Amino acid sequence: MDIYNLKAGTSPLIISVPHAGTFVPEDIKKYFTAIARTLPDTDWHVDQLYNDFANANNATIVKANYSRYVIDLNRPSNDEPLYPGQTKIPLCPEETFDGQALYEDTSDMTGRIEKYWQPYHDELARQIERVKGIHGYAILYDAHSICQIVPRLFEGNLPDLNLGTVNGISCDKGMAKAAFEVAQDSSYSAVLNGRFVGGYITRHYGDPEGNVHALQMELVRGNYMNEDGFVYDEARAAQLKPVLERVLHAITNNFDAGIKPKPV
Ligand SMILES: [Zn+2]
Numbered sequence: 011m012d013i014y015n016l017k018a019g020t021s022p023l024i025i026s027v028p029h030a031g032t033f034v035p036e037d038i039k040k041y042f043t044a045i046a047r048t049l050p051d052t053d054w055h056v057d058q059l060y061n062d063f064a065n066a067n068n069a070t071i072v073k074a075n076y077s078r079y080v081i082d083l084n085r086p087s088n089d090e091p092l093y094p095g096q097t098k099i100p101l102c103p104e105e106t107f108d109g110q111a112l113y114e115d116t117s118d119m120t121g122r123i124e125k126y127w128q129p130y131h132d133e134l135a136r137q138i139e140r141v142k143g144i145h146g147y148a149i150l151y152d153a154h155s156i157c158q159i160v161p162r163l164f165e166g167n168l169p170d171l172n173l174g175t176v177n178g179i180s181c182d183k184g185m186a187k188a189a190f191e192v193a194q195d196s197s198y199s200a201v202l203n204g205r206f207v208g209g210y211i212t213r214h215y216g217d218p219e220g221n222v223h224a225l226q227m228e229l230v231r232g233n234y235m236n237e238d239g240f241v242y243d244e245a246r247a248a249q250l251k252p253v254l255e256r257v258l259h260a261i262t263n264n265f266d267a268g269i270k271p272k273p274v
Pocket of ligand 1: 029053153154155
């Protein structure tokens with residue numbers, strides 16, 4: 011199994027999908043508990059919401075194929091906590107979000123950074139440089155989804171659309187404003203820099219001064235799938251997809267980098 015799938019486009023937009031992978035190597039899976047094998051914390055099918063947009067608009071998509079239970083690509087490789095004071099999701103988790111054990115026995119995590127984490131980040135970095143080579147800047151949209159109710163991670167019901175720009179520092183301010191206005195102007199609840207301000211990918215690559223603009227979108231999964239059995243729901247997705255596409259158009263169209271594209 012390839013570590014990730016890449017569809018390279020020519021637009022300034024790169025969509026990163028680090029948590030939709032469901033593959034677990036057998037030498038890890040054999041120690042998994044029954045609940046771990048159902049992969050409940052996956053950002054199920056989230057890439058399906060963006061593929062049509064990416065194809066129509068020539069965006070790049072990098073999608074991880076391995077489960078977040080193997081290694082979490084949206085955490086730093088030194089495993090520092092992203093949200094100090096809150097329940098920590100480690101680089102190589104040993105529990106579900108609900109606190110159920112992932113392993114029957116103690117598990118061996120050695121080598122996972124080199125094998126599964128580094129290749130994804132090397133590819134993201136390559137794509138950012140490639141797109142910058144074409145346009146002078148790159149926009150990185152880190153696409154996620156989560157169950158609406160996870161008491162160990164946040165109180166109450168999560169808003170439907172959670173945009174994160176690391177409290178305003180990971181992308182151009184006008185870009186964030188345009189994206190948030192479109193999200194608010196929909197039938198879904200929306201928040202900017204609420205519980206999810208952006209994980210490692212948004213924080214690490216977002217560098218407006220260096221012409222890389224990063225945003226995270228954390229979606230409530232129930233708006234496009236059934237939490238029972240984690241099945242994609244075409245009808246619900248058909249409602250959500252146009253809103254996400256308007257958000258992406260707002261991000262890409264309302265931005266003047268002030269950089270003249272290099273002649274191709
Ligand atoms: Zn995620």
